[in-house]
Amino acid sequence: MPQANPFASRSTPVPKVGVGLRHPHYREALTGDWNLDFIEVHTENFFAEGGLTRVFLEDIRSKFSVSFHGTAMGLGSAVGISTKYLQRLKALVDEYQPLFVSDHLCFAWGDIKGNQSHAGDLLPLPFNEETLSVLIDNVRRVQDMLGRQLLVENIVSYINLDNNTISEAEFITALVERAECGLLVDLNNILVNARNRKERDPIRFARNWLRNIPANAVVELHLAGYTPPVDGGLIIDDHSQPINDECWSLYKDAMELNQTAATLIEWDNDLPAWHTLVAEADKARLYQRTEPKRIEAST
Template sequence: MMDKYFGVGVGFKPEHFKDIMQGQPDLGFFEVHAENYMGDGGAPHRMLGALRENYQLSVHGVGLSLGTMGNLDQTHLHRLKDVVDRYQPALVSEHLAWSSHDEAKNLLFLNDLLPIPYTAQTLDRVVEHVDQVQTTLGRQILVENPSTYVAFSETQMSEIDFITQMQSRTGCGLILDVNNVYISANNQNMDAFEYLDAFPTHAVGEIHLAGHAEDLDDEGKRLLIDAHDRKVAPDVWTLYQHVIAKTGEKTTLIEWDNDVPDWPTLYQEALDAKSLMAKSGAKTHAAE
C-alpha cells in the first residue's frame, strides 16, 4: 500500500462534475468524504460511479472517531464498509481525532474533529480502534496527523512518538497533512521542519495540502485555523518540497472544502503540486 503512487488528486465536489467529465483532467485520483455516500442511491452515487470509471478514488472518513475512549459506532463502521466494498477505492483514511462520546450507552456526536491527549491509555484505545476498522474493512487504512491549537497537560509523549507507535502496532499507513504540520507548529511554537524530519515517512501513503485562515488568539498572537477555504500558502508549499525531496513521489491531495472555487482554480492547485513533484526530481520508491 505505502509504496503505491497514485499521482496528484483533488477533493471531488459535485459542482465540478460537468467540467471533470468534459475535460478529463490529468489527475491520478479524486477524494470523497465517506459520509456523503452512505445512502443507497441518488445523484451522489450516479456521479461517483461515473467518476470511478475513469479515476481512482480515495475515501476519507470524518466520523469514525478513532480517538474516542468509548466504543466505535458499529452502524457507522459498517456503512463505511459498504462504501468501500462498492467502490473499491485505492485508499481509505481517517483522522487521529475524536468526534463522539459514549455517554450512558447513548452515543453523542460532535460536529468537529477534536484533539486527543497523547497518553499510553489513549494510545491503547486508538490502536484497538484502528485494528477493529482494518479487520472490518479487510484492508489497511491511513490515519491523518491532526492540526492542533493547544496541548493537554496530561500528555505523556510527543505527537511523533504517539503516531510512530500507533503505526508500528497496527501496521496502518499514514496521511501526512503538511498544512496541519504548519498550523500546529505556529500555534504551539514548534519547528515544522524538525517535525517533518522526525515523522515516520516510510509509512506515509498520502500527503495532504490545503489552505488555512489566520486570526489572533487572546494574547494577540498569530493563530492559524485549518479552514480548507483558500489556496495552499507559500510556506506550506516549501514544507511540501522538503518532504518530497526526502520521500520521493508520494500520492498528494489538494483539499478545498469551504468557499469552493471554480474548477480551473482548483485544478491549477493540483497542477502546481505536480510541477513541484517534477522539479524535485522525486522518483517512486526513493530511498528514505
Template sequence: MSRVASPTVPRPVSTGIGWRHPHYAELLATRPPLDFLEVHSENFFAEGGAALAVLQQARASYPVSLHGVGLALGSALGVDLWHLDQLARLVDCIEPVRVSDHACFARGTVNGKLVHAGDLLPIPFNDESLDVLCANVQQVQERLERPLMVENLSAYLTLVGSDRSETEFLTALTRRTGCQLLVDVNNIYVNALNARMPGEQAGDPVGICQAWLDQIPPDVVGEIHLAGHCVMDDIVIDDHGSRVTADVWRVYRHAINRFGAVPSLIEWDTAVPPLSVLLDEAQQARALAVPHGVQPALLR
C-alpha cells in the first residue's frame, strides 16, 4: 500500500517559571497551568524540613528543574564534594527533568585559606580554563548519572587570557563532555550592552545577540532563560527584577527559530511581583515562540 505523511502536529514550547518563596503557597493552592517549575538547588539542601516538603508537594503536580548557583564549575580547586553530595541527594529525591549550573568560578584560596566568593565570577576562554571546566562538569555528571546543563554568564569585565570566543568555548565544552547548554538570552543581551557602555551607540545589541546564537549548534541547547535587567550609572545589571524587555523578546524569538521548541523559563529574583505577572510573562514566551512541528509519521 502507498504511504502518506500525516499532517504536521504543532509542538508548543514548554514554559515555566522560577518558583520563589513568595509564591510557594499561592502556586500550591491554585496549581496554574505551567509545564515545569525551576528552583535554586541550594535552597533545598537541608535534609528533611519544611522547604523540601514544599518542593515535594510541587513535584507531585509539576516537573521540576534544579538550577544551581554554587558548584563553581570553572574553579581550578575542583568541585566541593560536600556540595555535590547534597545535590546528588536532592536529585535522587526530586527526580528533576533537568539539572543546571553556571560556567563560572567561585572557589579559591586566599592566604592559604579556602574561600568561596559567593558570586558567579567569569573565567577566561582558553585551553586551561576549558580543561578545568570539562573535568569538573564530567565529575558532576558521573556523580549524578545524568547530563548537566551549563549556563552562559553575564560578566561585567573582560578577562585577560581569552584566545577564543565564548561560543567556541562553550561548544567545545559540550562536545568534550556531552553536557548541554542552558542559554540565557538576557545574559547575552546584557553583555552586548555592557560591551558598548558608557554612552556608545555604535552596534546593534540585538544583532550581536542573534549572531551569538547562530554560532551555537542547535543540538546542544537544553533550556532557555528569560529575565529582566536594569541600568545603573554606566553598567547594565542582570538583576532579574523586571519584565523581559522588547529587545530580549526579539532575541528569544531568534533563539527559538534556531534551536526549536526548547523549554523556556521566566526568572525573577529581586522585587518579586505577584505570581500573575510571572504567569503572564510565561504566556508571552509561549505566544512568541514559533510552533515547531514533529517529524511526519509514515502510515501504511
C-alpha cells in the first residue's frame, strides 16, 4: 500500500511529472533532452512480442522511467478478466518493470453466447455492494498475478445509473481498504462529470470529491483538457485541449492533500507539438512549487 502522507511537509521530495506518449511524438521524445521524470504508454499497444513496438519501448525505457496505463482490463467485469489478457500483461510487466501499472474503474468484458467478449469501451459501474465485490475480486486477482500494486482510475460516465446505493467516493474508499490497491485520480474526469450532471458549483463538488477519498492512497494524478461543448451540451472527455483553469485550480487542491503523488499530462487527440506537451509538464512543476491554499470544508 502507498505510504500514508496526506498534508505532507514541504520537505517531502518533489513528486514526479510525466507525459503520455503517442505515436507522432516518438522521434522527438527520443532525440531531445527533456525535463520529464517518466513516460506513460498504453499497455495494450505493446502486447505483441518482438517487432518495432518493442524496439521503441526498449529505446524509451533507456531514456525515461515508463508507466503502463491500460484501457482494456475492465476491472469491474462480472465475467472476470480474460486470462490471456492477464498473461500478456504479466509478461510485459515482468520484462519492463514499469514505474506504475494502472487501469480504469469500469467494466468491459461480457459473455456473448458463451464467449468472453470485450466491449471496446470504458463502461460505467453502478456503485453498490454487488459491483464492489466483483471489482475487489478482480483487482486482487490482477495484483496477485503481477505481484505488485495496481492503480485504479476514476472514469467519466455519460449516464446516471439507477442502482447506485453508495456514492462514488464511498465506493472507491471501500475498494482501497479491501483490495489494497492504489488510486490514479483523473482530475479532469471529476470536473467533466460535475459539469455534465449540472452541479451548481463544479469546483466545490470536485474539492469535496477529493476530500472524501483516502488521500494517502493516491499514487498518481492525471491532468487533461476537453473541447468546450456547443450551447452547453454534453462534454466529451476527448483529451484534445490544454488543461483549463478549473483543472489547474483543482490540481493545487489535490497536491495539498497528497504532495507525493506523481502527475501525468494526457493529450490524445488534436495533438500539439511535442514541446507544447512538455511545457504543460513544466507548468505542473510550477504549481507544485506554489504554496497551495488549504481546502475548506463544504457547508
